[in-house]
Amino acid sequence: xxxxxxxxxxxxxxxxxxxxxxxxxxxxxxxxxxxxxxxxxxxxxxxxxxxxxxxxxxxxxxxxxxxxxxxxxxxxxxxxxxxxxxxxxxxxxxxxxxxxxxxxxxxxxxxxxxxxxxxxxxxxxxxxxxxxxxxxxxxxxxxxxxxxxxxxxxxxxxxxxxxxxxxxxxxxxxxxxxxxxxxxxxxxxxxxxxxxxxxxxxxxxxxxxxxxxxxxxxxxxxxxxxxxxxxxxxxxxxxxxxxxxxxxxxxxxxxxxxxxxxxxxxxxxxxxxxxxxxxxxxxxxxxxxxxxxxxxxxxxxxxxxxxxxxxxxxxxxxxxxxxxxxxxxxxxxxxxxxxxxxxxxxxxxxxxxxxxxxxxxxxxxxxxxxxxxxxxxxxxxxxxxxxxxxxxxxxxxxxxxxxxxxxxxxxxxxxxxxxxxxxxxxxxxxxxxxxxxxxxxxxxxxxxxxxxxxxxxxxxxxxxxxxxxxxxxxxxxxxxxxx
Amino acid sequence: xxxxxxxxxxxxxxxxxxxxxxxxxxxxxxxxxxxxxxxxxxxxxxxxxxxxxxxxxxxxxxxxxxxxxxxxxxxxxxxxxxxxxxxxxxxxxxxxxxxxxxxxxxxxxxxxxxxxxxxxxxxxxxxxxxxxxxxxxxxxxxxxxxxxxxxxxxxxxxxxxxxxxxxxxxxxxxxxxxxxxxxxxxxxxxxxxxxxxxxxxxxxxxxxxxxxxxxxxxxxxxxxxxxxxxxxxxxxxxxxxxxxxxxxxxxxxxxxxxxxxxxxxxxxxxxxxxxxxxxxxxxxxxxxxxxxxxxxxxxxxxxxxxxxxxxxxxxxxxxxxxxxxxxxxxxxxxxxxxxxxxxxxxxxxxxxxxxxxxxxxxxxxxxxxxxxxxx
Numbered sequence: 001x002x003x004x005x006x007x008x009x010x011x012x013x014x015x016x017x018x019x020x021x022x023x024x025x026x027x028x029x030x031x032x033x034x035x036x037x038x039x040x041x042x043x044x045x046x047x048x049x050x051x052x053x054x055x056x057x058x059x060x061x062x063x064x065x066x067x068x069x070x071x072x073x074x075x076x077x078x079x080x081x082x083x084x085x086x087x088x089x090x091x092x093x094x095x096x097x098x099x100x101x102x103x104x105x106x107x108x109x110x111x112x113x114x115x116x117x118x119x120x121x122x123x124x125x126x127x128x129x130x131x132x133x134x135x136x137x138x139x140x141x142x143x144x145x146x147x148x149x150x151x152x153x154x155x156x157x158x159x160x161x162x163x164x165x166x167x168x169x170x171x172x173x174x175x176x177x178x179x180x181x182x183x184x185x186x187x188x189x190x191x192x193x194x195x196x197x198x199x200x201x202x203x204x205x206x207x208x209x210x211x212x213x214x215x216x217x218x219x220x221x222x223x224x225x226x227x228x229x230x231x232x233x234x235x236x237x238x239x240x241x242x243x244x245x246x247x248x249x250x251x252x253x254x255x256x257x258x259x260x261x262x263x264x265x266x267x268x269x270x271x272x273x274x275x276x277x278x279x280x281x282x283x284x285x286x287x288x289x290x291x292x293x294x295x296x297x298x299x300x301x302x303x304x305x306x307x308x309x310x311x312x313x314x315x316x317x318x319x320x321x322x323x324x325x326x327x328x329x330x331x332x333x334x335x336x337x338x339x340x341x342x343x344x345x346x347x348x349x350x351x352x353x354x355x356x357x358x359x360x361x362x363x364x365x366x367x368x369x370x371x372x373x374x375x376x377x378x379x380x381x382x383x384x385x386x387x388x389x390x391x392x393x394x395x396x397x398x399x400x401x402x403x404x405x406x407x408x409x410x411x412x413x414x415x416x417x418x419x420x421x422x423x424x425x426x427x428x429x430x431x432x433x434x435x436x437x438x439x440x441x442x443x444x445x446x447x448x449x450x451x452x453x454x455x456x457x458x459x460x461x462x463x464x465x466x467x468x469x470x471x472x473x474x475x476x477x478x479x480x481x482x483x
Numbered sequence: 484x485x486x487x488x489x490x491x492x493x494x495x496x497x498x499x500x501x502x503x504x505x506x507x508x509x510x511x512x513x514x515x516x517x518x519x520x521x522x523x524x525x526x527x528x529x530x531x532x533x534x535x536x537x538x539x540x541x542x543x544x545x546x547x548x549x550x551x552x553x554x555x556x557x558x559x560x561x562x563x564x565x566x567x568x569x570x571x572x573x574x575x576x577x578x579x580x581x582x583x584x585x586x587x588x589x590x591x592x593x594x595x596x597x598x599x600x601x602x603x604x605x606x607x608x609x610x611x612x613x614x615x616x617x618x619x620x621x622x623x624x625x626x627x628x629x630x631x632x633x634x635x636x637x638x639x640x641x642x643x644x645x646x647x648x649x650x651x652x653x654x655x656x657x658x659x660x661x662x663x664x665x666x667x668x669x670x671x672x673x674x675x676x677x678x679x680x681x682x683x684x685x686x687x688x689x690x691x692x693x694x695x696x697x698x699x700x701x702x703x704x705x706x707x708x709x710x711x712x713x714x715x716x717x718x719x720x721x722x723x724x725x726x727x728x729x730x731x732x733x734x735x736x737x738x739x740x741x742x743x744x745x746x747x748x749x750x751x752x753x754x755x756x757x758x759x760x761x762x763x764x765x766x767x768x769x770x771x772x773x774x775x776x777x778x779x780x781x782x783x784x785x786x787x788x789x790x791x792x793x794x795x796x797x798x799x800x801x802x803x804x805x806x807x808x809x810x811x812x813x814x815x816x817x818x819x820x821x822x823x824x825x826x827x828x829x830x831x832x833x834x835x836x837x838x839x840x841x842x843x844x845x846x847x848x849x850x851x852x853x854x855x856x857x858x
Contacts, residue, residue: 175519175521
């Protein structure tokens with residue numbers, strides 16, 4: 001039992017064991033927990049514990065729990081059928097239609113603070129966009145629905161180009177359920193644009209970080225150090241007045257949470273913002289991969305954020321009306337349900353397995369830059385030779401994709417012994433040093449991943465203690481699942 | 484209608500490729516055009532792309548209007564992908580009628596729509612044939628006088644799948660074609676609603692009727708097969724069982740394998756083909772499956788087939804929907820070589836040699852039982 005592949009943790013209300021082989025969390029009695037902990041630390045002397053407790057722990061072992069089995073290698077099983085995923089299952093393509101932007105947001109990955117390209121006056125040709133759309137159709141033969149997204153720079157700089165693309169997409173996508181999304185800073189929006197986007201069912205993702213003092217701190221125009229908050233709010237007012245249904249149903253707001261800001265201030269702004277009450281709201285942290293300097297999170301920021309999680313949990317166990325909870329953290333509950341429902345009992349961990357984290361590059365969130373180069377998603381560095389996984393003219397580079405899919409191989413010795421491997425969130429971007437994939441860089445994230453996973457497991461168990469079933473099939477807010 | 488009517492299929496997809504691969508089973512039509520919506524990604528490709536099997540020799544078009552010039556009749560078929568009936572399908576049906584093409588409809592339609600189409604076809608002077616809902620249950624009703632199972636004396640072959648998308652229809656048609664060619668008289672119950680068009684029985688609609696008790700469904704299916712045996716006096720009866728045999732997990736239930744259970748109670752098979760979705764199975768997995776079917780449904784598996792389709796668990800977890808990944812059939816044959824030492828026979832129906840082998844093994848086994856009469 002000294003070598004059991006398990007992780008022990010406690011909550012204020014209970015003692016738990018996560019068994020990696022069984023992929024199951026067990027609730028333990030205090031004495032059982034102590035016996036296992038004692039044995040795990042190398043002390044096999046159980047003389048201080050009752051026979052009943054020792055028998056019950058032995059019984060767990062008889063049932064196959066507490067096994068010391070580790071996987072032998074990091075190998076993603078999708079590798080065997082990767083080519084078929086790439087040929088048939090591509091879900092979406094995001095087109096970088098321009099690298100030009102009318103803003104210079106201070107946290108932007110193209111701002112110079114990241115190992116990535118900078119802003120530049122380059123745009124996509126319509127021929128390239130058509131090839132991208134054709135590529136999506138050609139490689140999504142097994143999907144009944146496909147997604148096209150417009151990204152920049154600021155895509156609305158090229159609105160006529162967007163219209164051409166959508167016309168082509170609607171014509172060529174006949175027979176599929178087609179979806180379209182546009183990410184914008186919302187400063188260039190006009191009534192004519194919204195009328196068009198509304199008519200063509202285009203989902204709009206508007207970046208809005210909070211009240212003026214928060215939003216304007218980072219989101220400023222490129223040619224003057226002036227914030228964009230007022231312009232964005234004017235445009236939201238216009239949408240609300242002229243296209244209220246569109247605002248409610250097709251517009252999502254994305255708040256980038258800067259830990260240097262007061263979380264409560266951001267939270268209060270969105271809580272009081274009547275115009276977007278019905279719209280979806282999601283939040284994201286400032287990107288940390290590729291950042292030249294580390295992002296600091298103050299204790300105050302973290303405690304305020306965790307307090308909102310706490311209120312969310314209270315609402316889930318019936319102790320607080322949901323209207324008092326922050327939409328900014330709703331998505332965390334969706335993640336908990338997802339994780340909880342993946343805790344399906346298994347016989348043992350396979351010899352060949354891969355840690356969680358990597359998507360199937362190119363299949364889930366394919367990104368195409370202005371030149372037709374392909375990347376796993378819009379979040380990776382465009383200057384990284386590792387991340388360029390093909391070109392729209394030549395197709396996917398399957399070998400490169402296989403390397404990214406099996407990124408666990410570079411840290412295999414650590415990964416096969418890591419209790420959090422099934423929950424890991426590290427993909428190849430965590431290891432990317434632009435010119436190579438670095439094991440050291442990747443494993444530098446491991447502590448924070450394990451902390452996150454432990455907190456997640458504790459939150460799941462705490463909610464279960466209070467009666468929440470975390471049921472995938474009961475009604476939950478669609479916003480909980482917003483990606 | 485005249486023989487060798489030129490036929491256009493819309494929207495051509497995986498549902499139809501088995502019929503195309505076994506053209507000899509229907510002699511009424513010459514299939515001249517295959518049209519699929521452009522968004523499905525088949526435009527300009529060989530018809531074999533839809534099931535990722537060998538080439539068939541007809542190119543798929545996405546230009547419906549232009550293709551109408553090349554046919555006498557248009558057959559509208561069902562598809563795995565939902566297709567907008569009002570905006571796409573209905574408008575294409577009407578376009579075909581206006582172009583004076585006969586219509587064969589294999590879609591399940593509401594009665595009002597059927598009436599409307601009959602009216603328009605009548606007005607335009609073209610034929611309208613509908614095979615979407617019910618099927619010929621032989622003359623006379625099935626009557627249940629007591630709760631006992633009547634013995635079927637003819638050899639019965641079951642085609643069973645682990646779930647949907649396991650190439651069951653391809654197996655059924657391949658067996659029919661190859662065994663008929665050997666001179667045996669076959670009666671057959673297929674998993675689709677339009678099998679009558681191919682000369683055999685569709686899965687009977689009473690099996691879907693929620694007003695009939697499950698016990699009566701078992702008895703009625705038994706009498707249904709018994710009646711086929713009496714009326715048609717076949718050498719072999721092939722029964723395709725729709726759906727799967729058991730839930731994958733608590734979300735993807737395969738209707739709990741109810742049809743498989745009911746049919747296994749109604750008829751005892753002499754030969755069973757069990758088709759699995761593709762996975763990287765260990766050699767001992769087939770024994771486990773075999774035992775599972777033995778104890779769940781009461782029969783042994785004689786031959787395994789591996790379909791060139793894999794369940795997409797990534798998407799299942801992310802979007803809570805059932806979705807599949809198509810795999811080139813040649814890869815399945817390659818993979819099956821690793822099972823050559825396995826005591827169970829593992830085949831790939833889209834490989835012509837394997838299809839032949841499957842039919843031969845079935846005949847050999849049934850001959851061993853010495854109750855097959857050659858016509």
